[in-house]
Amino acid sequence: MHPTVRPRRLRTTPAMRRLTAETRLHPAELILPVFVREGIxxxxxxxxxxxxxxxxxxxxxxxxxxxAEAGIGGVMLFGVPEVRDAVGSGATAPDGILNVATRAVAAEVGDALVVQTDLCLDEFTDHGHCGVVDARGRVDNDATLERYRDMALAQAEAGSQILGLSGMMDGQVAAVRDALDDQGFTDTAVLAYAAKYASSFYGPFREAVDSQLSGDRRSYQQDPANRREGLREARLDLEEGADILMVKPAMSYLDVVGDVAAFSDIPVWAYQVSGEYSMVEAAAANGWIDRDRAVLETLTSIRRAGADAVLTYWAVEVAGWLK
Known part of the structure; x- marks a missing residue:
């Protein structure tokens, strides 16, 4: 007896595998996070x-x-200021590093790339939290929303086309959308970091932005144990007017990416965070894995789970491979 059903027929050659691939990568689906630092x-x-x-x-x-030359979809800007204070004043100052960088990038490539900005206070506060801290040392959700509204206007005025709301404050999408619409920025889009988990994989990012954080962010970022809660957060952001939903991190939360993609009628993105990047780079540097194959495999898995686009530090390099 010999099998009549032979799935291997569709794996026989590189051309056959390419023809029957279910998931593909394209440069336009990749977004590059970039850091700009004041005073260097x-x-x-x-x-x-x-x-x-x-x-x-x-x-x-x-x-x-x-x-832009590589043909990727966009860039996400993060600012690292020289001076920080309790309320993150540099985040809303016209001459703050992120707003200066946004104007520069919008003028440089605003017609070729979608210019995006991180809307969060953690890089700008001297305590490293994503919001305003009250007298008891807790992040004050509603006071923080007022700062986010001001940040949204500053970033929109600087030329940001998509605001990345990464702070995980309740009601942040509605607050920012209201502020933008009230001041005439109706075309500025809102990217909701809808399901952002309190992950150990953010470690290298803390170095990248010179984070001043002591303690943790577990009172506002999600518990890694909770899958349904990710869906609840995503639904709330959708109801509040988000234009795009984000899941962060990506690889450890592919189930959440799939869940959100299954119900969402707006784009769903995922952020391949610093720890995911650094693990592959470290393993490859030690000769333990094939770096280029691992990079493509990780990105393909995120797209296969349902992400329409991926923020990744490999965006430009991978775009070159895909071309």
Missing amino acids: HEPQPIASMPGVVQHTIDSLKAAVNDA
Whole structure:
């Protein structure tokens, strides 16, 4: 007896495997997170993220031009200020590093890339939390929303086309959407970090933004044990007017990516975070895995789970491979 059903027929050659692939990667589905730091005169390598740097304004301009040439979908900007305070004043100051960088990038490549900005206070506060801290040391949700409204207007005025709401405050999408619409920024889109988990995989990012955090963010970011809660958060953000939903991190939460993609009628993105990047780079540097295959496999798994686009530090490099 011989089998009549032979799935291997569709795996016989590279051409056959390419023809029957169910999931594909395209440069336009990749978004590059970039860091720009105030007060430096040349790019600063990030030790825990080999190949990633904190940019100057000039090196940032060069990087986003490379990204545009590669054909990726967009860039997500993170600012690292020289001076921080309790309320993150630098986040809303017109001459704050993130707003200066946004204007520079919008002028440089605003017609070729979607310019996006991180809307959160953690890089700008001297305590490292994503919001305003009250007298008892807790993050005050509603006071933080007022700061987010001001940040939204500052970033929109600077030229950001998509605001990435990553703070995980209750009601943040509605608050920001209201502020934008009230001031005439009706075309500025809101990317809701709808299901953002209190993950151990953010470690290298903390170095990248020189985080001042002591303690943790578990009172506002989600418990990694909770799957249904991710769906609840996503539904709330959808009801509040989000234009795009985000799941973060990606690889450890592919079930949540799939859940959100299954019900959402707006785009669903995922963020391949710093720890995911650094693990592959470290294993490859030790000769334990094939780096390029691992990079493509991780990104394909995120797309296969249902993400329409992926934020990844490999965006420009992978776009070059795909071309």
